[in-house]
Amino acid sequence: xxxxxxxxxxxxxxxxxxxxxxxxxxxxxxxxxxxxxxxxxxxxxxxxxxxxxxxxxxxxxxxxxxxxxxxxxxxxxxxxxxxxxxxxxxxxxxxxxxxxxxxxxxxxxxxxxxxxxxxxxxxxxxxxxxxxxxxxxxxxxxxxxxxxxxxxxxxxxxxxxxxxxxxxxxxxxxxxxxxxxxxxxxxxxxxxxxxxxxxxxxxxxxxxxxxxxxxxxxxxxxxxxxxxxxxxxxxxxxxxxxxxxxxxxxxx
Amino acid sequence: xxxxxxxxxxxxxxxxxxxxxxxxxxxxxxxxxxxxxxxxxxxxxxxxxxxxxxxxxxxxxxxxxxxxxxxxxxxxxxxxxxxxxxxxxxxxxxxxxxxxxxxxxxxxxxxxxxxxxxxxxxxxxxxxxxxxxxxxxxxxxxxxxxxxxxxxxxxxxxxxxxxxxxxxxxxxxxxxxxxxxxxxxxxxxxxxxxxxxxxxxxxxxxxxxxxxxxxxxxxxxxxxxxxxxxxxxxxxxxxxxxxxxxxxxxxxxxxxxxxxxxxxxxxxxxxxxxxxxxxxxxxxxxxxxxxxxxxxxxxxxxxxxxxx
Numbered sequence: 081x082x083x084x085x086x087x088x089x090x091x092x093x094x095x096x097x098x099x100x101x102x103x104x105x106x107x108x109x110x111x112x113x114x115x116x117x118x119x120x121x122x123x124x125x126x127x128x129x130x131x132x133x134x135x136x137x138x139x140x141x142x143x144x145x146x147x148x149x150x151x152x153x154x155x156x157x158x159x160x161x162x163x164x165x166x167x168x169x170x171x172x173x174x175x176x177x178x179x180x181x182x183x184x185x186x187x188x189x190x191x192x193x194x195x196x197x198x199x200x201x202x203x204x205x206x207x208x209x210x211x212x213x214x215x216x217x218x219x220x221x222x223x224x225x226x227x228x229x230x231x232x233x234x235x236x237x238x239x240x241x242x243x244x245x246x247x248x249x250x251x252x253x254x255x256x257x258x259x260x261x262x263x264x265x266x267x268x269x270x271x272x273x274x275x276x277x278x279x280x281x282x283x284x285x286x287x288x289x290x291x292x293x294x295x296x297x298x299x300x301x302x303x304x305x306x307x308x309x310x311x312x313x314x315x316x317x318x319x320x321x322x323x324x325x326x327x328x329x330x331x332x
Numbered sequence: 333x334x335x336x337x338x339x340x341x342x343x344x345x346x347x348x349x350x351x352x353x354x355x356x357x358x359x360x361x362x363x364x365x366x367x368x369x370x371x372x373x374x375x376x377x378x379x380x381x382x383x384x385x386x387x388x389x390x391x392x393x394x395x396x397x398x399x400x401x402x403x404x405x406x407x408x409x410x411x412x413x414x415x416x417x418x419x420x421x422x423x424x425x426x427x428x429x430x431x432x433x434x435x436x437x438x439x440x441x442x443x444x445x446x447x448x449x450x451x452x453x454x455x456x457x458x459x460x461x462x463x464x465x466x467x468x469x470x471x472x473x474x475x476x477x478x479x480x481x482x483x484x485x486x487x488x489x490x491x492x493x494x495x496x497x498x499x500x501x502x503x504x505x506x507x508x509x510x511x512x513x514x515x516x517x518x519x520x521x522x523x524x525x526x527x528x529x530x531x532x533x534x535x536x537x538x539x540x541x542x543x544x545x546x547x548x549x550x551x552x553x554x555x556x557x558x559x560x561x562x563x564x565x566x567x568x569x570x571x572x573x574x575x576x577x578x579x580x581x582x583x584x585x586x587x588x589x590x591x592x593x594x595x596x597x598x599x600x601x602x603x604x605x606x607x608x609x610x611x612x613x614x615x616x617x618x619x620x621x622x623x624x625x626x627x628x629x630x631x632x633x634x635x636x637x638x639x640x
C-alpha cells in the first residue's frame with residue numbers, strides 16, 4: 081500500500097518564541113525552523129510500516145514556503161521515497177489554515193490514491209489540532225486521531241487513541257487518516273549517508289493554482305500579543321513555612 | 333444569534349464541569365440549545381437542562397455510543413442548520429469531532445478559544461501559550477472549541493424542555509473496540525480544585541506514590557509533566573500541558589517539575605502555584621507563588637504528614 085505523510089515546517093521547538101512588538105505576529109525572521117515534532121513521529125511511523133513490509137511507498141507532502149523543501153528532505157532522509165511540495169506562500173510569516181491545507185491534501189490524495197495518510201495531531205505553531213480531522217471530512221474517510229499505537233492489516237487499521245480518560249481503541253476502515261500523538265514512537269535521526277541519498281530522491285513542486293484551490297484565509301488575525309505574565313512569588317525556607325502560607329491563603 | 337452547544341457526554345453521563353464552563357462561553361454568543369448525543373442520554377439531558385438553555389436536544393443511537401467522529405460529526409452537521417455558532421468544550425472528544433464538523437460545513441474551526449470578544453471575534457493561545465492571537469471569523473457558521481479553564485462554571489439551577497432529535501446517521505467507517513480507563517476515586521484532573529503534579533524529578537513509577545499520597549491527603553487530582561509520562565512514571569491521561577490537559581485549580585503543586593514552557597501552558601492560570609524542586613534555577617519558580625528548594629523525597633512526606 082501507499083502511505084502519504086504530511087509534514088509542516090515550524091519554528092524549532094527549542095527556540096524561544098518572540099511576539100513582534102507591533103502585535104502583527106510571532107517573529108520568524110532568522111529563526112531556526114524544523115519539522116513539526118508530531119509530523120516527525122508520523123514520518124517515522126510511515127517508514128516503520130515500509131520496513132515491516134506493509135507499505136510499498138511513502139510519499140511526503142508539505143504545504144508552505146519554498147524553504148519547506150528542507151523539511152521534505154529531512155523526511156526523505158528518514159526514509160520517505162519521494163516528496164511533493166505545494167508552494168502556497170512566499171513569506172515565512174503566512175500560515176496556511178488547516179482547512180486550506182486539507183483541501184490541498186485532498187487534491188494530492190485524488191492523484192496519489194494512498195491507503196493511509198499519517199500526520200501529526202497538531203502543529204506546534206498555531207496549535208489548531210485540525211488538519212487531519214478536516215482532511216478526513218473532505219475525503220469522507222475514517223479518522224483515527226491522537227494515535228499512540230497503530231496496527232495496519234489488509235483493509236483496516238486498529239488505532240489506540242490518547243483520550244481524556246485514558247486510552248480508546250478503535251478499528252477504522254482503510255483508506256483512512258491517522259493523526260499521531262507523542263508516544264507512538266521515538267523518531268529516528270537521519271544518518272549522514274541517508275541525508276546524502278535524500279538529495280537525489282524526487283521532489284516535485286506544485287502550486288495551489290495547479291489544483292484550482294482557493295487558499296484565502298477564513299480567519300482574520302487581528303492581533304498577536306504576549307500572554308499576561310505571571311510574576312514569581314516567594315521562596316519559602318521550609319515545609320513548615322510552606323504549610324503556614326497555604327493555611328493563611330485558606331487553600332489547604 | 334442561535335448557538336448549538338455540544339454537551340460532553342461520556343457513557344450516558346454529563347460531564348457537568350466541562351459542559352457548564354462551555355455554557356458560560358456559549359451564553360455570551362446568544363440563545364443556547366444544548367445537544368446531548370450518545371446511545372442513551374436521558375440522564376445527561378436532564379442534567380444539561382439545569383444549565384438553563386432554551387432547550388435540550390436528545391439524540392440517541394447506538395452509532396453514537398462511543399462518540400466516534402464520523403457519525404457524531406454527521407449528526408452535528410445535520411442539526412446545525414439555523415445555528416450561527418456550534419460550540420463545544422475543548423475535550424479530547426470534541427477536538428476529534430469539531431474540526432470534522434467545520435470542514436463538512438466548509439468553515440474554519442476556532443480551536444481552544446480562551447476568550448469571547450464578540451460574536452465573531454475570539455482569543456486563542458498559540459505557540460504553546462507563548463502568544464495569544466485574536467481572530468475574527470467571517471464564516472457563516474462559527475465552529476468553536478472552548479478552553480474550559482478560561483471560563484467560570486455556569487450555574488446549574490435552571491430548567492429547560494428536552495426534545496428528541498432524529499438520528500438518521502448510519503456511518504460505519506469505524507467501530508469501537510475497547511476503552512482502557514483507569515478507575516479512580518480521585519477528582520477529575522480538569523475539574524479538581526487542587527492538583528498535585530509530578531515531573532521527571534520524581535524518578536520512577538514507584539516513587540510516584542509520593543505524589544499520590546499527597547494528592548489523596550488533599551483530595552486532589554493528579555497530574556504529570558510530559559517528561560514523567562514519557563518516562564512511564566504516570567499514564568498519558570495525567571499529562572498537563574499544551575498537548576495534554578489544561579487546568580486552572582485553586583491550588584497547583586508542582587513537584588520535581590522543571591517548568592518547560594509547554595507544561596506552564598497547561599497550568600499557569602492556576603490561582604496559587606507551589607513548586608518543590610531541588611534545582612533553584614528551575615523555570616517553574618518564575619511562575620510559582622511559593623517555591624521550596626528541597627529534595628522532594630524528604631519534603632513531600634513531611635508536607636503530606638503536616639497536611640494530614
